[in-house]
Amino acid sequence: MTPAELSRTVLRSVRGAVEEQELSVPVPARIVVQPPPRPGCGDYASNVALQLARQAGRPAREIAEILRKRLIGSAGIARVEIAGPGFLNFTLGDGAQVALVREVLAQGDGYGDRSAPSARGVGGGDVADPGPCPDPAPSARDVVVAEALARIRAAAGVAADDGGQAAPVATPPDLTALIARLGVDEARWVLLRPAAQDPVRVPERPVQRESNPRFRVQYAAARARALRRYARELGFGSEPGDVGAPVGGHAAGDGPSAGSASAAQSLQTFHTLLATYPSVIDLAARLRAPDRVVRHLEATADAFFRWHDVYPPLPVGEQKPLAVHRARLALAEAGGTVLANGLRLLGISAPEHL
Secondary structure, three states: OOHHHHHHHHHHHHHHHHHOOOOOOOOOOOOOOEOOOOOOOOOEEEOHHHHHHHHHOOOHHHHHHHHHHHHOOOOOEEEEEEEOOOEEEEEEOHHHHHHHHHHHHHHHHHOOOOOOHHHOOOOOOOOOOOOOOOOOOOOHHHHHHHHHHHHHHHHOOOOOOOOOOOOOOOOOHHHHHHHHHHOHHHHHHHHHOOOOOOOOOOOOOOOOOOOOHHHHHHHHHHHHHHHHHHHHHHOOOOOOOOOOOOOOOOOOOOOHHHHHHHHHHHHHHHHHHHHHHHHHHHHHHHHOOOHHHHHHHHHHHHHHHHHHHHOOOOOOOOOOOOHHHHHHHHHHHHHHHHHHHHHHHHOOOOOOOO
């Protein structure tokens, strides 16, 4: 179950409660579900009961209990709990994570992209079609942000401000100079990473190591592709399924139980970031904030490496490929798909090798 599907399920529960006169409130247009603020509080959370409490003139926890009873037993939801003043915390069923991986792999380049197939894969470092710019003499940042937003908004299904007929804007001199100094990918990343109100911080030179977030994201995408190549050499492919138990999942000084919990959390975080990628694209489009996509890719790459270290997708030594290796490979490929799709929207390459 994806966050969008969970949102629709909660919305149906509200609509049902209103139709059966358990609640007397206007049915909201949409329900927001998102990862809980603290680990151990389920897979997703919603404050819908708190939002409805004032209109209903009833305590939020009372409304949450009405919705909880309606949501118990819903397909894909294993557990619904009420937390704090009235938050609903959802734990998804065991099959939800497998279904997510299957969905990402099935959609491939189209995961998170509601645009027409012909609109996918535009650019990839080319700055010749930036879309509308707010300044008659746009700066490097104006051009790169406008171009990324045009892709993001198309992927979110938002119509172009100009009907898709924007004239190409010449590459400004400061962008030409920045590309000459840093290269296309690093230049675009540097310009897109800060939020609109924050200044751009230009490094002296690009650093091709994991301390550089742009390199880390590209490296994670390339690593996912490399795992698929290595698996083929070993004679097996991917198949979504149970990824099994972590290997060496506890840090020095932690007991095995603490380490297992940490490893499980790394797995859950990775799944959550893959599941919420489409909603991040929608939010970035609404807020005109490509930096949201950048930060999500950074978090996804970091989660990929944490998960990869304790759930190795490839067999070690003389070990033969098992079902867990096929499942882990499928999850790695899903992560690589999300990273490559996000980089493509930003106009940054997702190389096969680094």
